[in-house]
Amino acid sequence: MKVITKRNELINTMKEVSHQSLGLVPTMGNLHAGHMSLLESALNDCQQVVLTIFVNPKQFSANEDLSTYPRTPQEDLDKIKETAGNRANDIIVFMPEGNTEVYPPGFNTTISVSGITEKLCGKSRPTHFAGVTTVVYQLFTLINPARAYFGQKDYQQVCVIRKMAQDLNLNIDIKTVPIIREESGLALSSRNGYLSNEEKEIALNLPTKLEVIESLLKFNTWVDAGAQLNEILESTLSDKAWDYLDILDSKTLEDVDQNTKEVVIAGAYFVGDRPTRIIDNRLVEITYA
Structure with a gap:
């Protein structure tokens, strides 16, 4: 080397x-x-x-x-x-x-x-x-x-x-x-070292929320899931610990439309007193309607 x-x-x-x-x-x-x-x-x-x-x-x-x-x-x-x-x-x-x-x-x-x-x-x-x-x-x-x-x-x-x-x-x-994760499901990041064990538990709110949306999209069409998705996004983002949570076309990062075959569910979340900003995402193939 x-x-x-x-x-x-x-x-x-x-x-x-x-x-x-x-x-x-x-x-x-x-x-x-x-x-x-x-x-x-x-x-x-x-x-x-x-x-x-x-x-x-x-x-x-x-x-x-x-x-x-x-x-x-x-x-x-x-x-x-x-x-x-x-x-x-x-x-x-x-x-x-x-x-x-x-x-x-x-x-x-x-x-x-x-x-x-x-x-x-x-x-x-x-x-x-x-x-x-x-x-x-x-x-x-x-x-x-x-x-x-x-x-x-x-x-x-x-x-x-x-x-x-x-x-x-x-x-x-x-x-x-692909993303490599800790055993808990938290995506590995150099900034994870800023977090205490308790803060790492709180940080799991991010991958957990992504998993909820991923599951919804795997078992429903985009159109059928629309109302539930809007409710999840609205209620989640009322918590100021979230920088963002969004679902976009994975190829263009534009809004999902009838031509979208795969989405990225992406979130950023603040944890701790510093605070530390962590990010994560899921890629999910969808059926639009």
Whole structure:
């Protein structure tokens, strides 16, 4: 396993690899089993994998947790080696030693996608996705992977990155890897570490509510379930702990219509005194009527 901390070293190393079977796994570190599932998927598909560890300042707003976001570099490297096993030599870890290794001095460009960034997480985090697409575009240009791997937990993020790649004619296959959960059903996230055991119990309100809606849609048509869905959404969102709860077409993130074959049930929920914002989703095939 090769660990790179400098931009120029990454550029030079990328000249020596085969990009036709190169996978990219972008992360912000503090790696857990969800991240490792991305790495495993990339290793299954690709001859070499670049895993990046970079807490991207551009996707945090002024009142968010950039300064306290968990950073565990040595533990991360140990987990990568353990997961890779005899494939460790096929992995390059890009762990920039500073922000200027990703955003050189004088960097003044923002890559942004409109429309789908203005709902769900984008309502309460209006600058977030521009920060995500800017850093991902930087990584795409530096690394030039054939495939890039993202977790379904951040479903809107995957949709935004896929749209960016499509609009900018980036010849990169965007792969989505299923959510990995704690035994309780809580989706794994680095921010789960902020939660006490009691708060984790409260956080289960999110996946539990998604399961209720999922069950309703599995056994009813969209039209038949309409009144119950509206009642669930209205009563749930009266609780201010919810940032959002919505059901959208999974392909477009637009409202469900007669052409919708699959929906994403997506929610964001605040837990604890900090408070900690957690997200989760379910994908469900539906019959419209």
